Amino acid sequence: MPAVSAEDWRNGGFGLYVHWPFCQAKCPYCDFNSHVSREIDQTAWVRDYLSELRRTAAETPGRVLNAIFFGGGTPSLMAPETVAAVIDAARSHWPFANDIEITLEANPGSVEAGRFAGYRDAGVNRISMGVQALNDADLRRLGRIHTVAEARAAFDIARACFDRVSFDLIYARQEQNLADWQAELRQALSMAVDHLSLYQLTIEQGTAFGDRYNAGKLRGLPDDDLAADMYFATQEICEAAGLPAYEVSNHARPGAESRHNLIYWHYGDYIGIGPGAHGRISIAGQRFATECHRAPGLWTQAVAVGSGESVRTVLSPQDQANEYLMMGMRLKEGLDMGRFAALYGAPLPAERMDYLSDLGMIEVDGNRLMVTEDGWPILNAIIRELLAG
Amino acid sequence: MTELSHIRNFSIVAHIDHGKSTLADRLIQETGTVQDRDMKEQLLDAMDIERERGITIKANTVRLDYKADDGETYILNLIDTPGHVDFAYEVSRSMRAVEGSLLVVDSTQGVEAQTLANVYQAIDADHDIVPVFNKIDLPASDVSRVAEQVEDVIGIDASGAIAVSAKTGQGIHEVLESIVAHLPAPKGERDAPLKAMLVDSWYDAYLGVIVLVRIMDGVLKKGERIKMMSNGSVHHVDRIGVFRPQMQPVDELGPGEIGFLTASIKQVRDTRVGDTITHEKKGCETPLPGFKPAQPVVFCGLFPVDSAEFEDLRDAIEKLALNDASFSYEMETSAALGFGFRCGFLGLLHLEVIRDRIEREYNIELITTAPSVVYHIYMKDGTMQELHNPADMPDLTYVDHLEEPRIKATILVPDEYLGDVLKLCQDRRGLQEDLSYAGPRAMVVYDLPLNEVVFDFYDRLKSVTKGYASFDYQMMGYRQDNLVKMQILVNDEPVDALSVMVHRDRAELRGRAMVEKLKDLIPRHMFKIPIQAAIGGKVIARETLSALRKDVTAKCYGGDATRKRKLLEKQKAGKKKMRQFGKVEIPQEAFISALKMDS
Numbered sequence: 001m002p003a004v005s006a007e008d009w010r011n012g013g014f015g016l017y018v019h020w021p022f023c024q025a026k027c028p029y030c031d032f033n034s035h036v037s038r039e040i041d042q043t044a045w046v047r048d049y050l051s052e053l054r055r056t057a058a059e060t061p062g063r064v065l066n067a068i069f070f071g072g073g074t075p076s077l078m079a080p081e082t083v084a085a086v087i088d089a090a091r092s093h094w095p096f097a098n099d100i101e102i103t104l105e106a107n108p109g110s111v112e113a114g115r116f117a118g119y120r121d122a123g124v125n126r127i128s129m130g131v132q133a134l135n136d137a138d139l140r141r142l143g144r145i146h147t148v149a150e151a152r153a154a155f156d157i158a159r160a161c162f163d164r165v166s167f168d169l170i171y172a173r174q175e176q177n178l179a180d181w182q183a184e185l186r187q188a189l190s191m192a193v194d195h196l197s198l199y200q201l202t203i204e205q206g207t208a209f210g211d212r213y214n215a216g217k218l219r220g221l222p223d224d225d226l227a228a229d230m231y232f233a234t235q236e237i238c239e240a241a242g243l244p245a246y247e248v249s250n251h252a253r254p255g256a257e258s259r260h261n262l263i264y265w266h267y268g269d270y271i272g273i274g275p276g277a278h279g280r281i282s283i284a285g286q287r288f289a290t291e292c293h294r295a296p297g298l299w300t301q302a303v304a305v306g307s308g309e310s311v312r313t314v315l316s317p318q319d320q321a322n323e324y325l326m327m328g329m330r331l332k333e334g335l336d337m338g339r340f341a342a343l344y345g346a347p348l349p350a351e352r353m354d355y356l357s358d359l360g361m362i363e364v365d366g367n368r369l370m371v372t373e374d375g376w377p378i379l380n381a382i383i384r385e386l387l388a389g
Numbered sequence: 390m391t392e393l394s395h396i397r398n399f400s401i402v403a404h405i406d407h408g409k410s411t412l413a414d415r416l417i418q419e420t421g422t423v424q425d426r427d428m429k430e431q432l433l434d435a436m437d438i439e440r441e442r443g444i445t446i447k448a449n450t451v452r453l454d455y456k457a458d459d460g461e462t463y464i465l466n467l468i469d470t471p472g473h474v475d476f477a478y479e480v481s482r483s484m485r486a487v488e489g490s491l492l493v494v495d496s497t498q499g500v501e502a503q504t505l506a507n508v509y510q511a512i513d514a515d516h517d518i519v520p521v522f523n524k525i526d527l528p529a530s531d532v533s534r535v536a537e538q539v540e541d542v543i544g545i546d547a548s549g550a551i552a553v554s555a556k557t558g559q560g561i562h563e564v565l566e567s568i569v570a571h572l573p574a575p576k577g578e579r580d581a582p583l584k585a586m587l588v589d590s591w592y593d594a595y596l597g598v599i600v601l602v603r604i605m606d607g608v609l610k611k612g613e614r615i616k617m618m619s620n621g622s623v624h625h626v627d628r629i630g631v632f633r634p635q636m637q638p639v640d641e642l643g644p645g646e647i648g649f650l651t652a653s654i655k656q657v658r659d660t661r662v663g664d665t666i667t668h669e670k671k672g673c674e675t676p677l678p679g680f681k682p683a684q685p686v687v688f689c690g691l692f693p694v695d696s697a698e699f700e701d702l703r704d705a706i707e708k709l710a711l712n713d714a715s716f717s718y719e720m721e722t723s724a725a726l727g728f729g730f731r732c733g734f735l736g737l738l739h740l741e742v743i744r745d746r747i748e749r750e751y752n753i754e755l756i757t758t759a760p761s762v763v764y765h766i767y768m769k770d771g772t773m774q775e776l777h778n779p780a781d782m783p784d785l786t787y788v789d790h791l792e793e794p795r796i797k798a799t800i801l802v803p804d805e806y807l808g809d810v811l812k813l814c815q816d817r818r819g820l821q822e823d824l825s826y827a828g829p830r831a832m833v834v835y836d837l838p839l840n841e842v843v844f845d846f847y848d849r850l851k852s853v854t855k856g857y858a859s860f861d862y863q864m865m866g867y868r869q870d871n872l873v874k875m876q877i878l879v880n881d882e883p884v885d886a887l888s889v890m891v892h893r894d895r896a897e898l899r900g901r902a903m904v905e906k907l908k909d910l911i912p913r914h915m916f917k918i919p920i921q922a923a924i925g926g927k928v929i930a931r932e933t934l935s936a937l938r939k940d941v942t943a944k945c946y947g948g949d950a951t952r953k954r955k956l957l958e959k960q961k962a963g964k965k966k967m968r969q970f971g972k973v974e975i976p977q978e979a980f981i982s983a984l985k986m987d988s
């Protein structure tokens with residue numbers, strides 16, 4: 001028997017992810033687990049979330065909770081009372097860290113903005129808004145139901161309610177050129193509080209965009225060269241504005257990084273509840289990948305008979321090492337090579353490291369391995385060189 | 390034994406899809422040789438590949454007992470011959486083993502190039518020929534047009550032609566009657582020394598090598614000692630019999646009969662098609678004419694995708710070679726592809742069949758390098774060397790000149806595609822020899838370098854004629870030409886497996902096409918990669934594959950970990966299948982696809 005790798009959960013922190021699976025409308029680029037439903041019984045959802053919290057808390061006693069994240073779907077469709085009930089229940093199960101971060105993803109519409117104060121009173125201390133674009137034509141193309149004016153109004157309300165506000169933009173969109181994006185990004189930075197997520201549009205299979213792309217009908221997407229130029233321009237502009245990248249697509253004023261997301265990239269433990277939510281938990285020397293039923297109806301039924309979980313897999317040392325590599329390399333601070341070696345039972349391949357470092361794609365600083373600025377846009381190619389197995 | 394007057398031996402000549410196998414099935418059924426409940430489609434095509442492609446690779450035979458309208462019972466021996474030019478020699482031997490042929494023509498299609506090539510073999514063998522026009526159940530059937538074509542193009546009398554539908558069974562009885570009435574009985578002397586032709590042979594796991602023979606003179610019995618006249622080897626006959634179509638033992642085989650023998654022969658290699666078999670003692674004096682050993686004309690490298698499977702590949706190739714005397718192999722080492730084998734084949738179909746069998750029956754994934762013909766290199770010292778692999782091309786300072794094999798290609802094509810066909814042949818360095826019309830179709834005869842045909846000529850021909858052309862060829866010997874070896878350099882290093890022999894005048898064009906193709910086939914790396922074509926030290930074409938600019942996952946959060954990890958791991962496994970060449974990884978398909986020409 002090879003030694004079981006029993007990593008301390010404290011290495012990466014401990015978080016709770018709560019998935020709210022409903023949207024008012026499905027966006028054509030989104031491959032997240034979301035459903036459109038008119039009738040939502042919030043009390044039933046509270047009952048189910050609380051049941052799942054009891055189940056998962058029983059497996060993870062004595063841990064300090066560093067962060068909670070309400071994701072979706074569109075969590076800003078949740079009643080503030082629902083959010084409050086989940087936060088209160090979580091507090092009753094795990095002691096909260098003094099600096100606990102509680103984020104809720106919000107759609108930047110006027111109706112949602114009306115609930116922001118309620119969320120703040122429930123305990124939410126950070127809002128992440130899906131603004132996506134700062135011009136109406138592109139918002140419509142992305143299938144968004146809000147306008148730029150609505151987004152700006154919602155954003156002002158968010159700033160008034162919360163100290164910490166982030167928003168998302170999607171770039172490398174159809175027919176977008178470098179100058180368009182640079183102008184839009186500068187405008188975004190003039191609004192930004194302390195955090196920005198800037199994602200290049202990715203065509204995912206199984207989405208409306210994916211179908212149109214496969215049919216050759218999604219035209220005007222930038223080629224890889226333009227996309228790379230846009231990426232570099234993004235780094236430069238954000239850095240100059242005091243919001244450098246701390247992760248591939250995330251920018252923050254120093255200290256304002258998303259603590260919940262850092263748990264993922266630090267390869268910490270996180271509990272995932274709600275339809276389709278994933279988790280990683282270390283119990284008794286083993287690390288498990290968990291997954292809940294995706295369909296809301298199925299999930300509810302499963303919760304009623306004891307557990308919403310549909311999959312629980314033991315991660316092998318190699319799986320863990322590769323997940324740590326894939327997540328950790330996304331961070332500017334890089335990854336701890338000693339921790340990789342401890343997880344896998346062998347160090348990173350020296351010959352591949354030399355190859356990548358000769359090409360100027362990675363750099364080593366003591367025990368840390370980091371991707372260089374040139375390496376970031378081709379991170380997947382770098383990770384493939386280093387993957388264990 | 391059967392009276393010679395009550396035996397008829399025949400083969401069926403047809404183009405692919407004209408219904409040869411279905412007709413054979415009907416004849417077997419009509420004579421009650423196989424019970425209806427045991428019938429399955431295309432009874433005689435035993436190999437999967439034969440059934441799938443509708444082609445016959447090995448000669449098959451079946452003995453039918455037929456009670457004719459005259460009240461007499463006849464033995465009809467049908468030999469189903471291979472129908473492809475790669476096996477032209479085997480076809481010629483099968484033809485010599487029978488006295489007549491049924492010429493099957495699809496009455497909705499007409500005569501095709503392959504029909505011509507095979508019917509000429511039958512005419513060469515002095516066959517009496519009964520034309521059979523098939524598929525008369527289809528609305529597009531036009532028997533009188535096809536009859537006219539057979540007379541005009543092939544030049545045989547079509548007045549005795551029989552219209553049939555092998556599908557419905559219509560006309561099958563008439564075919565059987567015509568075989569009895571119009572095909573000659575075999576000749577032979579029962580009392581003469583044994584003289585039998587080895588028509589074909591194959592390996593059976595239980596019985597060893599099974600030899601298909603036609604007795605010309607004398608009588609063959611179980612327990613006798615026989616001699617192969619080509620090499621003098623002697624064997625003890627353990628069983629003889631006939632195919633109905635399964636094996637049925639008989640006491641003896643006499644003149645005019647066709648059957649099998651087994652003699653504990655371990656390797657098919659020891660049984661050469663066309664050889665003469667006689668008794669060890671009191672044998673015949675002279676062998677049958679026309680025997681020649683198999684000569685491979687196309688060579689290519691076969692390498693295992695997974696280099697750990699080299700020994701498995703060796704094993705598979707050795708086993709296949711035991712069963713196929715026309716297939717040759719020797720070990721080859723390639724800097725790009727590692728250890729593999731340089732294999733020789735009778736032609737492209739033969740190559741594909743062997744490759745398919747290795748992949749399917751032995752479950753080994755293969756990289757096949759570009760097929761090459763055999764060049765004759767005349768050295769300055771007056772000697773001649775055969776070149777099977779461009780990578781082995783000797784230093785030019787010692788070379789006087791090169792010769793390449795040429796073929797005579799016959800193409801039949803509807804006239805609206807004639808221009809495209811002529812252009813294709815001209816582009817491939819063809820010299821036109823003949824152009825005539827057979828009804829609405831043109832018949833084009835070209836003298837072409839085999840080198841220009843082995844690779845993708847047939848694919849291109851099908852593509853420019855939307856599948857309406859038919860094509861056949863025969864080898865015509867060697868001719869001198871201005872041929873050079875072109876190398877491909879990837880990231881400044883020559884890739885031996887991509888070296889090709891080309892005509893000097895076409896080198897730039899081919900070189901340009903290859904580097905452009907490779908630029909698309911090789912994935913972007915983290916650095917830019919020059920791809921060059923060169924003759925000697927001189928670069929004649931160059932492309933640069935620019936460095937990878939973008940490959941990053943925009944969003945990767947907790948819910949993405951499993952899926953994204955698996956995706957990256959799968960991509961990494963895909964990378965492992967590529968061939969590392971210096972710092973560059975080249976996908977397997979590049980070694981073949983780079984050579985395909987689009988025009």
